[in-house]
Amino acid sequence: MKSQRCLKKTVKDLVFEIDFFTSKWNLSHQRVEVNAEFKLWCKSYGKLPINNVIATMSYHPERYSHNGSYWYDISTEKKLFSTFEDLNSRIHNTAVSLCTQFENDYLTATENLFREHFDEYNVHLDFIAI
Numbered sequence: 001m002k003s004q005r006c007l008k009k010t011v012k013d014l015v016f017e018i019d020f021f022t023s024k025w026n027l028s029h030q031r032v033e034v035n036a037e038f039k040l041w042c043k044s045y046g047k048l049p050i051n052n053v054i055a056t057m058s059y060h061p062e063r064y065s066h067n068g069s070y071w072y073d074i075s076t077e078k079k080l081f082s083t084f085e086d087l088n089s090r091i092h093n094t095a096v097s098l099c100t101q102f103e104n105d106y107l108t109a110t111e112n113l114f115r116e117h118f119d120e121y122n123v124h125l126d127f128i129a130i
Contacts, residue, residue, distance in 0.1 A: 016099045033071030038095045055121035
């Protein structure tokens, strides 16, 4: 990732992008929090990924639905490794898997995105017009 806070891969005119965020409340050695978001956007809609987003998915801790924690806590080594394992698994099962599908068969992947993952990825309907 170097100094950037995102990972990107392009397949034809689609950009698969994962952005990482840090909490503005981070305090060194006390509480350090991160989260991530996956965006799929289309370059043919324009240069900036603002109005050309096709699908989005936010990565929050599993416990988010239980105790309201929006951020992954990485303030200890144990929590950091746990967060890495969780995000790595979720990103591979969602964004990387979807990207691989589009690389292998663009049309089938588009259909699968709409039929199987519409709600999960918050898919925007205007993508079908492409």
